[in-house]
Amino acid sequence: MQRYSIFSVVRHALSGHKNWQPVWRKPEPKPEYDVIIIGGGGHGLATAYYLAKEHGIRNVAVLEKGWLGSGNIGRNTTIVRSNYMLPKNNRFYEWSLKLWEGLSQDLNYNVMFSQRGVLNLAHSPAQMDAFARRGNSLRIEGADADLLDRDEVARFVPGLDVSASTRFPIHGGLLQRRAGTARHDAVAWGFARGADALGVDIIENCEVTGFQKDGDRVIGVETTRGPIRAKKIGVAVAGSTSEVMRRAGVERLPIESHVLQAFVSEPLKPFIDSVVTFGAGHLYISQSDKGGLVFGGSLDGYNSYAQRGNLPLVEEVMSEVATMFPAIRRIKLLRSWGGIMDMSMDGSPIITTGPLPGMYLNAGWCYGGFKATPGSGWCFAWTIAKDEPHPLNAAFTLDRFYQGAVIDEAGHGPFPRLH
Numbered sequence: 526m527q528r529y530s531i532f533s534v535v536r537h538a539l540s541g542h543k544n545w546q547p548v549w550r551k552p553e554p555k556p557e558y559d560v561i562i563i564g565g566g567g568h569g570l571a572t573a574y575y576l577a578k579e580h581g582i583r584n585v586a587v588l589e590k591g592w593l594g595s596g597n598i599g600r601n602t603t604i605v606r607s608n609y610m611l612p613k614n615n616r617f618y619e620w621s622l623k624l625w626e627g628l629s630q631d632l633n634y635n636v637m638f639s640q641r642g643v644l645n646l647a648h649s650p651a652q653m654d655a656f657a658r659r660g661n662s663l664r665i666e667g668a669d670a671d672l673l674d675r676d677e678v679a680r681f682v683p684g685l686d687v688s689a690s691t692r693f694p695i696h697g698g699l700l701q702r703r704a705g706t707a708r709h710d711a712v713a714w715g716f717a718r719g720a721d722a723l724g725v726d727i728i729e730n731c732e733v734t735g736f737q738k739d740g741d742r743v744i745g746v747e748t749t750r751g752p753i754r755a756k757k758i759g760v761a762v763a764g765s766t767s768e769v770m771r772r773a774g775v776e777r778l779p780i781e782s783h784v785l786q787a788f789v790s791e792p793l794k795p796f797i798d799s800v801v802t803f804g805a806g807h808l809y810i811s812q813s814d815k816g817g818l819v820f821g822g823s824l825d826g827y828n829s830y831a832q833r834g835n836l837p838l839v840e841e842v843m844s845e846v847a848t849m850f851p852a853i854r855r856i857k858l859l860r861s862w863g864g865i866m867d868m869s870m871d872g873s874p875i876i877t878t879g880p881l882p883g884m885y886l887n888a889g890w891c892y893g894g895f896k897a898t899p900g901s902g903w904c905f906a907w908t909i910a911k912d913e914p915h916p917l918n919a920a921f922t923l924d925r926f927y928q929g930a931v932i933d934e935a936g937h938g939p940f941p942r943l944h
């Protein structure tokens with residue numbers, strides 16, 4: 526693999542930057558692999574990378590129906606954090622955050638991870654109490670959390686309307702300083718490059734249309750580029766989980782697919798140097814290196830496999846931006862898009878062996894799967910390699926919904942659109 530460094534940039538400059546190698550190969554599918562991962566999103570690519578790197582399993586193919594990064598990995602608002610209250614979530618996301626902290630060096634690829642801080646705003650004394658509780662829970666688990674009062678919030682985010690006369694007055698906020706953002710498509714490209722260099726075949730334009738079975742056991746897949754057999758098959762297709770699993774004969778899963786939109790404004794001079802979330806509704810906002818404000822809100826509220834949303838949500842999100850930052854009320858929106866979210870019944874993920882012999886499932890990422898990318902790939906690779914979960918993902922089973930051992934972080938109950 527060509528290494529990236531200041532020296533390689535200088536060396537290639539001498540030949541007019543005409544001799545850079547493609548970042549990953551375009552191999553033809555082989556008839557058989559040790560492991561097939563379905564889905565070339567962040568989680569599928571990270572899984573393949575850690576299978577090869579941590580477990581020495583290199584006869585691996587990642588099958589992607591479109592182009593690499595065409596799913597949610599290239600559509601999210603890039604927020605990375607570990608500030609979950611429940612220990613089962615917090616330990617997993619904190620491990621993921623630790624992997625983020627060394628990811629650019631590990632991959633030799635700049636994923637532009639920026640620990641600029643994520644601040645959740647509180648708009649009532651009760652919300653401050655809840656944030657204090659969450660902050661304490663984080664600190665007990667070894668993660669970082671700072672409770673800010675209103676003056677500290679005003680200093681941390683100068684453009685915020687902190688006046689008492691605003692529609693939802695700000696009382697304070699919970700800050701995780703090690704949280705931040707990363708460049709989402711660089712994450713897909715970095716993991717793809719790392720996996721490819723270790724021998725993994727990344728096969729684009731290869732949709733899995735069916736499964737080969739021996740009794741209940743899955744032994745291969747039918748694809749638009751022909752049949753491929755494998756000893757183990759991992760499914761990491763995010764919003765398409767129900768659809769792909771139906772092709773394997775698994776008709777009912779604790780997952781609903783919903784559309785989530787994101788927005789980018791015209792570029793501005795530096796305005797927000799952190800990530801801020803609105804606590805009286807649902808809005809998260811940051812500023813990209815190109816200057817555009819990047820933000821999103823809630824789900825559109827209906828089940829959908831469309832990668833675009835509707836106008837009521839646009840209006841709701843814009844009104845929240847205007848309430849929080851009156852100074853930017855007149856900015857123009859440049860782009861908006863949608864992605865298909867795999868919303869689980871308790872808002873927490875599934876990383877498990879099964880549900881069929883020979884199969885492994887990674888799903889249920891809701892709004893939060895980008896931040897989980899390295900941790901999820903690391904745990905899923907462990908689960909596939911060893912045929913049992915790592916302690917970090919041992920609770921993320923499918924049968925927790927039958928046993929009542931749900932991990933309901935938001936406390937919303939079995940209503941996927943609310944998580």
Ligand SMILES: Cc1cc2nc3c(=O)[nH]c(=O)nc-3n(C[C@H](O)[C@H](O)[C@H](O)COP(=O)(O)OP(=O)(O)OC[C@H]3O[C@@H](n4cnc5c(N)ncnc54)[C@H](O)[C@@H]3O)c2cc1C
Nearest residue numbers: 564566567568590596597598601602604733864894895896
């Ligand atoms: C608008 C938006 C904002 C978000 N913001 C954040 C955020 O700020 N922070 C955060 O942590 N998370 C965020 N998320 C969630 C996060 O992006 C996802 O949870 C995560 O990317 C899902 O995992 P993935 O990357 O593997 O998914 P994907 O990139 O969607 O990968 C799944 C892949 O499977 C492929 N596939 C589907 N069916 C088949 C098939 N039959 N055969 C072969 N391939 C198939 C798809 O083409 C796709 O490429 C956001 C999501 C959206 C849409």
